[in-house]
Amino acid sequence: MHTTDTTTARDTTTARDTTVTRAPGPAPAGLTQNSAVRGGIGESTLRPDGTLKVTGEFAYASDLWHEDMLWGFTLRSPHAHARITSVDVSEALRTPGVYAVMTHDDLPAATRYGLEFTDTPVLADGVVRYHGEPVALVAADHPETARRAAARIHVDYDPLPLVVDEATALADDAPVLHPDRDDHHAPYVPHPNMVHRQPIKRGDVAAAEALADVVVSGEYEVGMQDQAFLGPESGLAVPAEDGGVDLYIATQWLHADLRQIAPVLGLPEDKVRMTLSGVGGAFGGREDLSMQAHACLLALRTGKPVKIVYNRFESFFGHVHRHPAKLWYEHGATRDGRLVHLKARIVLDGGAYASSSAAVVGNAASLSVGPYAVDNVDVEAVALYTNNPPCGAMRGFGAVQACFAYEAQMDKVAAELGMDPVEFRQLNAMTQGTAMPTGQVVDSPAPVAELLRRVKAMPMPPARQWESAGEGADIRALPGGLSNTTHGEGVVRGVGYAVGIKNVGFSEGFDDYSTARVRLESVGGEPVATVHTAMAEVGQGGVTVHAQIARTELGVTQVTIHPADTRVGSAGSTSASRQTYVTGGAVKNSCEAVRERVLEMGRRKFGSHHPAWATAELRLEGGKVVTDGGEALAGLADVLEDEAIDIELEWRHRPTQALDRQTGQGFGHVQYSFAAHRAVVEVDTELGLVKVIELACAQDVGKALNPLSVIGQIQGGTTQGLGLAVMEEIVVAEDGRVRNPSFTDYLIPTILDTPSIPVDVLELADDNAPYGLRGVGEAPTLSSTPAVVAAVRDATGLALSRVPVRPEHITGT
Amino acid sequence: MDFLRPAGWEEALAAKAEHPTAVPIAGGTDLMVEINFDHRRPEYLMDLNRIVELGEWEVGEDTVRLGPSVPYSRIMEHLRAELPGLALASHTVASPQIRNRGGVGGNLGTASPAGDAHPALLAAGAEVEVESVRGSRRIPIDDFYTGVKRNALAEDELIKWIHIRKADGPQQFSKVGTRNAMVIAVCAFGLALHPATRTVRTGIGSAAPTPVRAREAEEFLTAALDEGGCWENGRAVPPAVARQFAELAAGACNPIDDVRGSAKYRRHAVTVMARRTLGWTWDEFRGVRRDDNGSARCA
Amino acid sequence: MRVNLTVNGRPQQADDVWEGESLLYVLRERLGLPGSKNACEQGECGSCTVRLDGVPVCSCLVAAGQAEGRDVVTVEGLAVHAEQRAAGACGTGTCGTGLDEARRWQALPPPAEGAPAAQPGQPVALAPIQQAFIDAGAVQCGFCTPGLLVAADELLERNADPSDADIREALSGNLCRCTGYEKILDAVRLAAARAQAATAGQGA
Structure with missing residues (x-):
């Protein structure tokens, strides 16, 4: 085995940066990526910060040190x-x-x-x-x-007196937690302890309900999940x-x-x-x-x-946590398996301060139907002020809670109709052209049925793998793992499916833009591009992708990623699966402007030497200006000489609209992303312990700018969803105190809890997005949780309406 | 805070006599968490790592003399034959890194009901040899745990050895947690068959204020096995006997509801673990492979 | 108090150490070695894993005073440790630099006049497991990486051909929140396969 891409890190620490030095390592900045191959988009180039991160020299915020500090x-x-x-x-x-x-x-x-x-x-x-x-x-x-x-x-x-839930928050005599609210939602909420309320109304639910052959309802609950990034808050x-x-x-x-x-x-x-x-990781926190x-x-x-x-x-x-939620859902369907209506109410506990609760409400409401075509919808989502821990952004952002509920409902309706749950979903799956419950028509590929087909078609993991060694049971492959709770007794396999829909980017009319400054110059006769943005690299690999985009657009090998700081314009948040789309888009846009400038300079200097300068489509490739026929016209270094091109531009995606306060109608989201999972679990039905055997995922990413990173995002998101399914919850006592603020009692999956995660990546371009890409990071976190719980239901026959599923729920204790 | 570094055992005893509030630290896997999170600020820390013999063990005729600082990873590796229950329990302790540092002395010193070694020690039968400048004494393991995170040590005493009866029959240990690795016990169960004395002993962790034995269950099973001639005829334990044993084991619990699990679940889980560990140990005693059904039952 | 210890082969001394400080704190804040990470400080995440006299431990749970006279290898010393092991100088993690060698040790070669601290493009020597983590995409935010590297390197030191279950068990004390562990498994498999290919190539 060998790698075709070599990566080295360079220290280009500037004089100003030396005020914070950390012996003996350089700052996590000034990374130059050299690539033996072209290293443009679509390739799995390696992280420019990889070497610093494996040697311990990468300076995290908690590693900083200053004389006299x-x-x-x-x-x-x-x-x-x-x-x-x-x-x-x-x-x-x-x-x-x-x-x-x-x-x-x-x-x-x-x-x-x-x-x-x-x-x-x-x-x-x-x-x-x-x-x-x-x-x-x-x-x-x-x-x-x-x-x-x-x-x-x-x-x-x-x-x-404490406000801890909907009843205590919205009571007439409830203590008002923020009596002097002046936010833009305050005038519209029915109670001052309600942060925001978003109804979604479409079609005629009453009429549809009358036509439904089956009506299935359910109540669901999602516990408070923590981002649990490993690098603690520091600076x-x-x-x-x-x-x-x-x-x-x-x-x-x-x-x-x-x-x-x-x-x-x-x-x-x-x-x-x-x-x-x-x-050291972020995930919204x-x-x-x-x-x-x-x-x-x-x-x-x-x-x-x-x-x-x-x-x-x-x-x-x-930091804030994922909103715990209580969800009530009612679906109606015809006997032949068509969903005809949805009524739902989603109550999110925002805790003591608003954080991004209002936007989470907008997401939960507008994505409440899931990736299905349902014409008649009556939904209300609200967030409350309480004395519980503040909740806000976490990977999946309102869509996670809804997905747990609607996917549980899909299985329930399918069972009621006697249909296969995957076929039922495929029958109702949205496609390009489907209208969302907000009225927004989805105008790029929405391969929901295809993603389900793909995960279902993947080969099943062999049964009773704990026996495969031949002698005795390998407890590491069984529920309970090293704790030696079963040698196969009580263990039942189950399989579950789920699919989800997540918006990409900031929504509801937010001016969502990013800024990129790109510099092109000749250093020692070699063209070097520098990309400067304020994008927060939190591990997702944005720095890798920016260099790839610069190489693709400017035809250079060497790209330096400048440290992110506030000396360049805003990049927006590293959240909402948006950075590759929006800051990636900004880098592409600035590179295009630089390229135009290079071509202008080239025409000025060399235009008289070759007619192609005036007539041909020109591009930058291999450090040269070339014609579309591949003929080299000039080296970039010769065009640039000692002149540097330096351009900083803002770039925005197409605008979205606020959702109507009464009906929720509006072009609310710029893009949607879809992932489907198949979970295979083994449950010790007597002890209520779960071992996830495999979590297969299929996701449409539009265009994988860096396939290795894309798969890493999908596997990581999938695992966080697994954690919510079976173990992760911040427990708040009746007195409002957090009972488990530690890694001893807030459990996240270990490598022995995490199964094999085969990933099938689809690339159906979204023509509105740079390179056709689709935001990747969050969608896999949505469907992973309900898929695992569906598999546990399949193994146990239990209804299981709350996550995380605890041994108590499975054993009735 | 002062840091004491006794170079030998006598020096440690003298230091403990002089500073009874000194907190011994060996693996540090409990104490350092408390210090890091500002839950505890001992006046003195006394490092026991320098006392080489505390990290050693000796296999005798009937017992293993185990140093309190012998890391769990070494127990797993070297004492699997002599102390199978403790070796299994050691394998469930936290993570490889923790097993490389922590030892049974720390579990005994902390005396948390959730300590993984306790059920195995209770089931095997053990004595804790403690010493002070005043002299030494041996505390039977059954008398060692005196309350929630309290033990029978006097303030000037240190744990010198743990004398554990060598296995004379199969032993098992099982622990329930909500993660497949690196988890603190929601509850745990240890079982040791003692064919030499035709007795059965048990240990339960995390299901009562202290680690406990399920004495009624032990007595019931010992009598039932005896009556059925099971030790001689090697037949399977009748399901009704196993069930009764498991229920009596749960009856020995006095659990609480906490963030790790409900009291009801803990009782239930002890029932299941008692039944399963009995099946595993008894099959091993009979020389039956796990997947044979053993149609003959002792009656 | 004062603590003397050997870190990555070099004798080190830390002064004014508070008695409640962990080895992790001393490494990070007193010895300029922040590679070992402070993710949980309760032995639950493994990000602070170092070799203490050759044995992988959570340095957050070792009292600084307990490290007196001990030999510590951190992620910063992993490449040299692996190189020495490959050269047959050390197979246990306990044998650091000799006393004479240590006396000649220098932190970094002094930079040439006017030159940046590190020479651009200078190849960085990495341990095989470090290279494998990069190549397999096992690094995202990287905060768990140093501890995982120390643990994985020790696994391969005692088991050159681990099964997947062996890898999972050996790394079960190291939490990662970004990757879902799949690429970490890939990285360990890759390092093992490369070592075997290299051994086979030598006809050994």
Whole structure:
């Protein structure tokens, strides 16, 4: 075996970057990719940051270090809802080694921030609304000093009545958690504890219901899932001589952070300079601020660099989670298997602060039907303010919860009709041209039936693999694994299918754009492109793809990926499966502009030497300007000489529209993506333990810009869906306190829980998207969960309406 | 916090006598979590890793003298024949990295009901030899666990050896968790057949405030096997006997509802594990392969 | 307190260590070796895996004082460790650099006047398992990667031809949130296959 692509990393650390140096490794930046082959789109080129990541030199946010640096620590509320009656920081301040203690009273400017609603206190302002809410900050010379000092901050709390669910949130006499709401949804909600409500109405449900031969309803519940990215929230804030601050940070969206941080610091945005540090995964959990403003506040207060690193315990309180949901669904179908109507109500628990709850509502509502053609729809999705942990973005974003419910319903309706569940789905599958319940006609391929066909056609994994060794049982292949709970007793196999639909990009009229700066110059006689964006590389491989796009568009081999920072325009968030589409699109667009400039320069310099300059279609290839016939006209280095082309442009996808507040009608989403799964599980039916044997996936990706990365995204997303199906849940006690904020009790799949994940990738181009690509990251997270649960239902015969499925549910205990 | 590094056993005992609040640290797999998460700030940490003999074991005529710091990975590898139950339990401990560091002494010192070694020690039969500057004593394992995360050690005592009866028959260990690896026990069950004395012993983890034996179940099964002449005729255990044994085992539990599992589930799971481990050990005793049905039953 | 230990073959000394500090903290914050990662600090994720006297352990659960006089190999030393093993110098992970060699050790060659710290295009020597992780696409965010590399390298050291079940068991203490583990399995298989091909090529 050999690889055809060689990759090396280069250190092009600039003088400014050397203010943060981390002996002995260079910063995770300034990556130049050399490729022995062309290395353009469609190839599985290797990560430019791979070498740094395998040698331990890649500098994640928690790895940063600065001379004279202090450690920040956050004191958090032990109560879910309480009035703060007094705060005494004097003993903490007297602790040797402590440089600053800050509470709400010490904030210099704006005291609240938020992604969509400015409702989140920087530090609690007399009331705490969830367990773990930040109350005070300490900066000290050692993390232990900071912790000890924080323990000496005396806070008196007067507990307040709790809002924990729909009944307590929407009661007439419910405590109103945000009495001074001024957000754009506030005027339209029926209760101030409702963040947002989105109905979707289409067709005539009453008439359709009368025609339905079978009507099947069900109630479903989705637990609170955590992103559980491995790199904890962290960053380093360095005060600057100009009164500003430099923040080195792991985030998903630099400019959104900046927009929220600057007012809190009372600084203009140009005095808050942000540079992306190494990011240890994100999955939505870094879309909101965590310690960003806190570190900057402490740095400006003390005049010293301040580093904050959450530990795993604190990380569970430091970011939002996936909305837990309660869903009621009712489908009607004719005897021949046609879905005629859907009624649904989806209640999402947004927790104490809004975060992106409103957008999650929009997704849950508009994608509530799933990838099916249903003409008559009456759906309502709402998100609530409660005293539970704040919830917001996580991979799948509202579509995950809906998919669990509608896919359970599909199996139920099929069973009621006596139909094969896959055939039933295929019969009702949407296609290109189908109208969504929002009225939006899907105008690119929607191969839902084909994806199902493909996963169903994959060969089945052999039965009783634990016996294949010949002697005894290999417990590693059985439910319970190494815990030695069964040698085959009680083990039953089940198979389940599911398919899902996810929107790509920001929706509902959001101005979703990205910015790319591309520079082309000749270095030592060789053309080199530099791509500079503010895209947060969180592991997804955007940096790999950007280099591929630049090679394809500019015909160069060497591409340097500039560190992501706020010195270039916004790239938008690394979320919503959007970065390859939107920032990839921006890079392509800027490269095209650079190419035009090169050709202009070429015509000017060499146009008189060859008629093709004026007449032929020209492209850049192999470091040269060539005709469409392949004739080389000039080397790029000769065209450029010592001139550099440097272009920064914004690029947007076609606009979307807000959904109508009453009917939910509108062109809400720019693109849809589809994935289907087949799960094969083995269940120890006596102990209720599950072993997933295989999770086959088929997904349409439009165009795989980097097939290796695409498959990695699909397998990773699939595994997070598996986790939600059988183990992952943040458990909140009746008193609103989180009971399992640790990796001991919040379980994510290990390699022994994760099966073989064969992937079948379809490439049906979306003509509206760059290269025809389709966002990849989230769709596989949707259908994985219901497929696994369907397989467990198949093995056990149980209804199983809640995820994660626990042994108690299977054993009736 | 002070860090004590006794170079030998006598020095450790002296240090513990002088600083009774000193917390011994060997594998660190419990204690360091508490320190990292700011749940505990001992006045003194006493590193036992320097005391070489605590990481050694000796196989004697009837017992294995196990050093408290012998890592689980070595028990799995080297003591599978002598201590099969403990070796199986060791294999279920956390992860390979943890098994390379943690030892039985830590499980005993912490005395968490969820410690994986306890059911195996209870089922095999063991004594914990503890010592202080005042002298040494042996605590039968049945008397060792005195409450939730409490044990019979005096504040100046350290665990020197664990004397575990060598297996005279098949042993099994089974543990339920909601993940297929690296999981803390929701509950666990250990079973040891002792053909030499024609007795059966059990151990249950995570289903009561302390690790416990299911004595009534043991007595019932011991009597039933005896009555049926099963030890001699080697016939299968009648299903009704196995069922009764399993139910009595569950009856020994006094579990709680917590984030890892419900009390009801724990009782149920102990029933299932008791029945299965009995089947596995008894088949092994009879020399029957697992998939033979063994139509003859002792009656 | 002061802690003396050998890390990646080089004698190291850390001063003013707080007694409650972990080996992980000392490596990351005092010795400039942040390769070992701080993902959970409770022994549940394996991101901080190092070899302690040759044995893979979670460095977050080793008290700094317990590392006194011990030999530690981290991801930063993995390439050299693998090279020495291949040369037959070390098969256990316990044999680091000799004392004389250690005295001559330098962190990095001093950069030439005016040159950047690292020479562009300079090939970086990688351990076979490191190269395999890159080639197989086993790295996404990379936060779990250092711990996985140390654990996988140790697996291949004692089992040159592991079955899939062996790989899964050996890596069951290392959580990854990005990849779904498939490419990690591929990487370990790839490293094993390459080593076997190389051995076969030598006629050994």
